[in-house]
Amino acid sequence: MTGLDRISYQSRWYHVSPVRKFWLWLAMMVLAFVLPPSGQACLLALVAALTCWLLRISLRRWCRWMALPFGFLLVGVVTILFSISHQPGALLWSVPVGSVWVGISHDGLLMANATFWRSLAALASTFWLVLNLPFPQLIVLLQRARVPRLMTEQILLTWRFIFILLEEALAIHRAQTLRFGYRRLPQGYRSFAMLVGLLLTRVMMRYQQMVTVLDIKLYQGDFHL
Structure with missing residues (x-):
């Protein structure tokens, strides 16, 4: 978190x-x-x-x-x-x-x-x-306010993917730092460009893993909020 x-x-x-x-x-x-x-x-x-x-x-x-x-x-x-x-x-x-x-x-x-x-x-x-x-209480508040279920699910998924994005970005940045990827300014620019490219690939992989898990759990299009 x-x-x-x-x-x-x-x-x-x-x-x-x-x-x-x-x-x-x-x-x-x-x-x-x-x-x-x-x-x-x-x-x-x-x-x-x-x-x-x-x-x-x-x-x-x-x-x-x-x-x-x-x-x-x-x-x-x-x-x-x-x-x-x-x-x-x-x-x-x-x-x-x-x-x-x-x-x-x-x-x-x-x-x-x-x-x-x-x-x-x-x-x-x-x-x-x-x-x-806390975020679970925000979901409860949205439900009390009769916010459409689809919008609530979108907020929930967006919140979840924020943490996935941060986790992957920190892992890539840590690996690059250990290899002195940001030691000099030009090298730092190249490392940052590589981080952005790898981040998109890693996030898509995590998304596919989440879809696989939902399919295994017989996901029918609705989250139990």
């Missing part, structure tokens, strides 16, 4: 009904969108503390997990923050770029601040649900 999936099994709320977790997440999302920025900041701190306590992890580890989506969020906020105007007096701070002025306006500052805290609160709430909802 991946690190995040493994952590979800050690949650203090592992045995709590997935439906209750979903409704709590929905309440968090509503609060993240209706509260003012100060309330969203408080919600973010509350969700962070709850996540760390439930998963028995440190705040520093939680911040490292949030760092990747935070980078994408920061880029979006920066694009909202800066404005282009022909009148420098309409901007709180500006620099001339050709015939226009690029700077920060009062409305852009308010919008960027609101977007920043709203997105962080919503992201932390969604992250809380992902970290506290």
Whole structure:
């Protein structure tokens, strides 16, 4: 299992009904969108503390997990923050770029601040649900929501093949590393190209093995979810 999936099994709320977790997440999302920025900041701190306590992890580890989506969020906020105007007096701070002025306006500052805290609160709430909802409980939640059976089976198979893909990729990469396949940059490019080619072949072989196993078990087109 991946690190995040493994952590979800050690949650203090592992045995709590997935439906209750979903409704709590929905309440968090509503609060993240209706509260003012100060309330969203408080919600973010509350969700962070709850996540760390439930998963028995440190705040520093939680911040490292949030760092990747935070980078994408920061880029979006920066694009909202800066404005282009022909009148420098309409901007709180500006620099001339050709015939226009690029700077920060009062409305852009308010919008960027609101977007920043709203997105962080919503992201932390969604992250809380992902970290506290093991995959079997997700299947139960989809069944309770009357999601079509075919879609649920597709999600299940996709989840399974993610682990097969990671397992095969790590095995090939480990073998290449032991043979100094990534010692130099050009050699690393060749090794990576070989990894991609071998990965496709290995995954197809694993797929054929899975089909054979299903045929042996008299698979009739339906998984017992």
